[in-house]
Amino acid sequence: MASPASQPNPLPAAESPAVGVSVEALSKSYGKLDVFKDVTFAVEPGEIFVLMGPSGSGKSVLLRQVAGLETPTSGRVMIDGHDAGSAETREHVRRALVFQAGALFNSLSVYDNLALYPREHQMGTEDQIREKVMRALEILSLGKTAETFPSQLSGGMKKRVAIARALVMEPQLLLYDEPTSELDPVMSATIDEIIGSLRKEYHVTSVVVSHDCDLALSIADRVGFLMDGRLVHVGKPADLREPADPRIAEFLNPKIDVGNPRFKKIHTET
């Protein structure tokens, strides 16, 4: 497969300047469940910020806050000086979210899934839109699936369609929820390159939620660690090689003890 760097990019030159995100003392609870508390960090315009953390630590919830889909319990998320959920942000910042589960429109074909945004926002003639959509599909090796429906795709293909759909939006701010979790190594590497080249060429600001340490090391400008309801660490990806926090060290290099009585118990009971 050709690397995306040698392929035409899906995006024409962005006219809009990059946007910054600032998360200020953000807390979110559902009823009695406190998902996270007092999370503060900023993502600079054009930066790639990777958010890591164990399953259930609230990464997706945090990303939904940045996408303006939920209101915080306290604190706020600002994008370019406006609240993430405000009408200003929705109108003036092109923001794309690659959902963890894809969230494709099931009643639309793959092609129409991608074409919906440019059509609704009148981003060109039908021919221009077709060209852009097909280019995005090619980059993610999805050229043949244009006329199929989401229900006919595998998990990883859905994820790639979701990424392609985000690329077609020509976003200034791209939020990825575990973009590579269902992909093979070759495709994961392609996604890494796409994220990197969007930053380099179009100054797209990215927030990437991932468990994937390699991805963090290769593309991140900075990495944040969400754990036990707190943002326990923000720093350069190089810090991950020798993390100061023992919890992060344990997360990145888990020692699985097969003789652990925990595992024995499952075995004998079933």
Place this chain on the structure above:
Amino acid sequence: MRQIRSILEGVGSTVQLLLRALSYVATLPRQSSRFIEQCYLIGYTTLPIVGILSFFIGSVLALQAGYSMQNFGVMQFIGSLVGLSLARELGPVMVAILVTGRVGSAITAELASMKVYQEVDALITMNIPPERMLVLPRLAAVAVMMPVLTVIANIVGWFGGAMICKYTAFISLSPKAYFASMVQYTKFKDVFDGMVKAEVFGLVVVLVCCNIGLNTRGGPREIGASVTRAVVVSLILILVLDYFVTKILI
């Protein structure tokens, strides 16, 4: 107390949904393909069942009227009775109930599953308001199709009545006499009032079904619960509104 609150909240959010959908009315020409698709779904696919049911309702009305009137020698009034009952009451109510079952339930199921599977969230992040893309075309389509369906229901029902009058031995009223008395007592205003009613019912049913669908939270089980709720609420509203709209129109 909790029930009253949830009813008030439901009314509030439904009205809000209506206002937000109406604020995008200018985008309707651009959405003509969605509008036409919804007209097809709401109008064309409901037509066969509307036809069958109104034929039998017209027939049964004529039969019952003939049976109760046979000792009074006022058979010639069956035409006006069938004509008025269908136009003013049974036509619009029956169409509204069929639209609830055939269309409203499908709308709630579709929007609820879009909500549960985060498709609605995806629309919001794309700055495509669901009210504009999902609610407005359905409202516009139902507004156009309800009067049409009602008129068709009336006409088919009237003919059903005529047929029964002709071929039932103890009535044996000629279609000519039947339609003469119908035309004499069923005025255009009666048909028009029925269309107004149908319009109100249709808009309320689609709004309620959209609103309940879009407010679904949870998983597949909640989709089913939402559909049931939407149908029950719609049916109750049709009958309650029927009283009030009739009162205003009379």
